[in-house]
Amino acid sequence: MKTRSLKHLLGAGVSLAGVLALGAISSAHANEYALPNLLVIGTPGTSSGSFASSNGWGPLLQKDLDTNVRVVPEDSEVQRYRRLTERRDLALSSVSAAELRFQTQGIGHYATMAPVPQRVIWHHNDTPWAFVVSGDSDLHTMEDLKQSGLRVAQGQFSPPMIAAVRDGLPAYLGMTPEEGAEHFNFVPASSYVENCRTVVEGRADVAYCATVSSVMAEMEGAPGGIRWLPMDLDNTQAWASFLEHRPMVVPGTISMGVSSAKGIDGLASNFLYAAPADVDDAFAYTLAKWFHQSFDTYKGSHPLSTRMSLELFREYLDRSPLPVHAGTVRYLKEVGAWTEQDDKWNQQAIEKTDSWMAARQAALDEAQERGIKPDANDEHFMAIVKKHKQGLEGFRTRL
Template identity: 55%
Template sequence: MTAFSSWRRVAPVVAVMAGLAAGSVTAQEYQWPRLLVIGTPSTSTGSFASTNGWAPVLQQETGMVVRVVPTGAEPERYNRLTIREDIQISSVSASEMRFQIQGITGYAAMPAKSMRMIWHHNDTPWGFVTGGKSGVEALEDLKNGGLRMAQAASSPAMTEAVTVGIPAYLGMSPEDAQSKIDYVPTSSYGENCKSVVEGKADIAYCSPISSVLSEMEAAPGSIRWLAMPADNPGWDAYLDINPMLVPSEMTVGVSTAKGVPGATSNFVYAVATDTDADFVYNLAKWFDESFDNYAKTHMLAARMSRDLWRGYLDRTPMPVHEGTVRYLKEIGVWTDADDEWNEAAVAKMDAWIAARDAALKEAQEQGVELNFENPEYLAILDKHTKDLEGFRSRL
């Protein structure tokens, strides 16, 4: 167990004494931990860049040593947050968080761990990009066969978006998709996106706010984005596969994406559920009160405002940490209705964790290999989880 995880479960003596005296620990009384490590996606992402924007401000204002650690593979960052405990906060998309809790694809055989949101990171636009000189005109061209789709093996959520979600959006059967779409595995998010300007793939699933997209836009031939109009009937099927997304026009990021219909996937900062409530309370307070001090450090840092966080709370299905709830109640932006849906979200997450724990235990007792590609194990997992309701945006 790391030093931080010990602190995570037991508040510092100073904090405890203040809590006994005043009922909660104020920012003035609070003793920040010596070190805070924040995990983000790879260096080519807006998540990494924007976190690097506000982290030095947090360090200067609190005295903590704040480190930002990029981890390209999503399952590895989840492991570092919940199992290894060598990062304390993770920047993660709500879509990926759903995969982690429900044990979808690459997460199926990993230990199930409860998590909570502590603050909104950004509302990330996503879309499908192709080379500027490619012959691809629309996603529907995939139905004709012969096109290559990049597959980001580093992210189970991104993998399912292209291997299951897009075929569903296009009305293709799994068999048609396998026979007509040539999937090109890539080892990282950056490699996934760059594949379309390097001639390795024809279409890739990317976010226009990522720094790698600026490089791609400046490459010979540039890039183009393939529209997903909100009124396309394929959205119903696509959202069944990607229920955390919201259809929307891309308005930020590289110029080639602006005005093109795509989707929004919210990123949040998440922690393990047992993270010390006083720490989360004071961090939430800092995010809010110091917003003007860090908002201009990166365009995505400006998406961390209280107002945008409040707006996201009206549609997120994921539970919020008790420390953040305490702060939001204190400033009058958390309602009785929020208590109701948050309690339901906590119960839903608890049910998923319990079911997955039971599946792992049964598989171990029966000597079944814990592998997300093992049909025998997946049958056990399905038996324990098939009656549970999945997480889906509250649209």
């Protein structure tokens, strides 16, 4: 039996008969809440689907809720996190569940930064990803990647993307990360667009990309086009090994994005709108209410906006390990889309998040006491981090 998501990847969501009919229910005091005069939303770069789709619904929210909406592209995941949690010049961030795991657990460079708990405000999209090659490439299957000396694009801007190619790809092929480092030549890329274009520019043989991003349409239309390498869902051993390194993704058959990718076995990486846990409950409630009740108005503004329905959010909540903001929970309860069981797992997610925050802060405190500068490349600092994280359970998709 094939390993698939709860529904055909990027297909229709589960039915919530009766729930949408309750959408008009609202809290009286929430109607009195006014959003800030400026609502700044951070997304990946201008060629990403997240940026385009946020610009689709942004003007509509601006008109409905009388606020100025600004969508700010920030290709560096680390910088977007810093702007959201430290500088606080972003009110909301479009972030993958995988990246949110890295940020919460302090993986890589995030270990050096102040730990700030985040909460999910709403579901953004379930972006499909796979490995892409140029249309005239001799590579046709994932097994073909076992050829020695192949060049693999490595996006330097996103820790999960680094993990996907440096750790996940070798694991899928039955190699350790160390064997992968000897087997492949990794080609650094400073942005997502550069990462993907490497295969049509002849600088890399394979790249890990999202099928819905605008740069893929550009590449598909280039001379020779592109081709995708199917990640066979029947290869359960390969998938189990890949998921050890990318535990937040969901395997499945791709049905959205450029035509060359449709029908290919790949994976979905859910993107979420997230905010620091301490934002006002009324802020989260107001956004959740608008995202739900205005869905029919904005769903046609961009293909990815169709993934922001309450049904798809509800389906994602059935497998999400990440804590949802109390304001969003309050709204979901009002429309009958939240259960007592949801309260239990969400509380567990909050407690798990708090444990990671405490461990990371303790590591930073100890490093300061010992005069060790937080540096992801400093073995002494990372040893302190490892010590304080010992025994903590990581976040993983609830399948």
